[in-house]
Amino acid sequence: MKTDDQVVEADEAVPADAWRRMHPVTPALKGWKAIVAVVAFASYQFADDVRAASDLLAGRGWLFAVGLVLLVGVVGFAYSGLAWRMTRYAVTDEAVHYRSGLVFRQQRQARLDRLQAVDVVQPLLARLFGLADLRLEVAGGSGSAVSLAYLREPDAQALRSELLALAAGLRRPTTNPSAADAPAVPLPGGEPTAAVPTGRVPGFEEAPEREVYTVPMSRLLVSTLRSAGVVGLVVMLVAVVAGALIAQEAGPLFALLPAALGFVGALWGRVNSGAGFRAAWSPDGIRLRHGLTEQRAQTVPPGRVQAVRLTQSLWWRGPDWWRVQINVAGYGTGDDAARATVLHPVATRQEAAAALWLVLPDLGVEDPWELINTAMSGMDDDGGFITSPRSARWLDPIGWRRRGVRVTRTALISRSGRLVRNVDVVPHERTQSLGLDQGPLQRRLGLASFVVHSTPGPVSPRVDHLEAKAAAALLDEQAERARTARASAGPELWMRGTA
Template sequence: MTSTPDAGSAAAGPPGEPVWHRVHPVTPAVKGWKIIAVLLAILVQQVGPGLENWADLVEAVGWAPILGGFGLFVLAGFGYAAIAWRMTRYGVDAEAVYLKTGVLFRQHRTARLDRVQAIDVVQPILARLLGLAELRFEVAGGSDSSVRLAFLKEESAQRLRNELLALSAGIEFGTEDQPEAPVAPERELLTVPVDRLLLSLVRSVTIVVLTVGVAGAVVAIIVTRQISLAFSLLPMVLGAGGYLWQRFAGEFNFRVAQSPDGIRLRHGLLESRSQTVPPGRVQAVRLTQAWLWRRKDWWRVEMNVAGYGQAENQQTESVLLSVGERDDALLALWLVLPDLGVADPRALLDEALSGTGATDPRLLTSPRRARWLDPLSWRRTAVAATDRALLVRSGRFVRRLVVVPHERTQSLGLTQGPLQRRLGLATVVLHSTPGPVSPFVPHLDARAAGALLHEQADRARRARATAGPERWMRPVAP
């Protein structure tokens, strides 16, 4: 029932254990370049403040010993990467993925297939040039809960991804009738044009803050006549530029497709990423609209998925739609929650996205006295409960709508600060998995907040009791 990604990489284990495989033999060369990058960064850091000392050292010993030492360091790094490759094994059976790693300290990790949250195929630029890919297997757990197989041949990584998704869904294969894992068809639904992505970044809050900062620095230079003040802009410019570049490169060519094995997301300029989020794995969704996006009615959609919250690229991995019109954003939401549980979902969502006050009777809003704690946004704060999810509206300059399916409510809490107690207000918090979405309803009437807490706990309990199986395509026993 398991595949052999690379010829000659399989090794039979004891009876009852899976067949063990190695990753691609080119992996040490691909990973070894990171050592050179780290070494060069250290050299640049050290050479900068002590350039004269380095010149004296070169003059004293010559270039040959220095280059020889550098070469030995590089060889040692590549040698260690080669030993780590020899010690790395992975295996797959019908229940879990297993990974053995470590040179000095051995590590054996097990990731249960019924806990799979997402499977990603990632191709850094060097791996893409060599036709390799990294397979990342995210499971529900704490920090560092993912299993990474780096690197495999691209076609092998795609084939193994299909097998893992089929096993996670409960599909049986490896028989005479079904020898291989079926490749699920997909239908592309959304794409983000490059010009829209660029224009959305130009209209972002980062550009506004950068513009105001540069303008203020220019005025200060003119008034004080001190050109040295221009150097104070460097950290801000580099930080803003790095953030904008990361957004552009990470969300380049963003595409969303629907498939029986889940939501498929593809994006990336230098590092190509193909994500598959199986059904029911999204814990919460947030739609946001910056103030400068309102004229275009653009929205950004982000999600909480267990395992993505601790990722180093959470800013990119947790994006369901980088930027799109309202219809695109609602389509992305409906991929996660096809049935909102109301007769007129579009009317309720439109009111939740751009409305103010309690024009819809289904919305519970903050009382007028909340203006003392939140004078700008209290009219926008509202919450609505449907048969399938809880909707939380907030934000005046940056509009936000958070949607949490009832069965994905992890736990609930009620907080009340001293000023809230004096005003008879309270905040309801919905605890979710780590990620960009933090659902909470601020400054509700204290009695209404208490009632909402108990009602939502009951809705979550009933929803979890009727939730589908973890292996979503396995027949449910009567």
């Protein structure tokens, strides 16, 4: 049996009546992807030779093409139907068990004590049928996630609540509690709010939530127009059109089309994923909801965020907007992870501070607002930051005065960038490992780079060009802080004792 701490392949004994199937419409939602793949492949092959494509479809050629597409569709739907019959899942107090495979049978076990996030994702077609994909992100590297696609949307939401409650340390009661028996759940500020039974999952109630911020659609659109992608697209268009006019040829305009479509696709992706973005605090974690054609409801349990990055591009400097991203073990990298790791797509300074508060309510200083302001726009040793010495200007003549690091009681905070400002925050207990980098020029100038290793994601904390002795001392001190913080960290079962 091959095992690791998060996902194992095993023939685990689970009661027969505990296994459930996905929704019967699932094969229809998955089978059409084979047709899309064939059409996309053909379009790619003949995109550069339209005449060859027209010759191929001439006469009765189109009948052959249609027949091929239909054949692929039949095979795709048949395979999806067989796969649906062989796919099952079961939920126990300790894990989610998942069985799949036609030729090679596989059983996976996602341990709930390693649960990093639970997402309810609704692609456009699934939403039309009232279905959703429940995705469990588990700390375990590549391939550790479990996707339950597709379930009825109410069932997916109810199962999400059940899994979060089990992961938090609660256990199924023998009787279904009434509203009067529901425990009071504390919200930020200390006031208790009674949980309200949903009636969807016997024995479990959906935890209450408090909305922290929402993103107006107008701000999202304006921020997209002020992004570097739009600036790059405009510059490219002007250059290519000017070249076409000078050469009096239209060829450069056609050559521009793929690049322009790439820019437009990236911009649409940002709008599509950020539409309707809102965040809320709940006892079961940080709740994020966003998406236009594909709606996503994320829940990140407390303490699962490994690092936070606040970024401000040059084009956002005027309105003082910031983008907030996070590292969460299990999300990893890729297009889907890029959408899932956004904590705020375009935040005001106050909203960026609120987003950071969601992850780290205690920054370990008496005046956290002053610390955040200094990290965002401070220079040199403002706010007690350890900064690069003057010799660093030979390696970074523009941004050396912005580079710095500050260590508080609870976190390490680094800042960098003059044109594109970055602020990285890593809680001490989430430090994976530390290191020092020193190139030949740094060594000659007596400099070194301090590196904090985090889980895969958009945040890669490092402070370049510190004085070598200061960087070495910081390495030793931070290693001790991280060790102490992990030893005194709170329990993973964060809701045990509330029921």
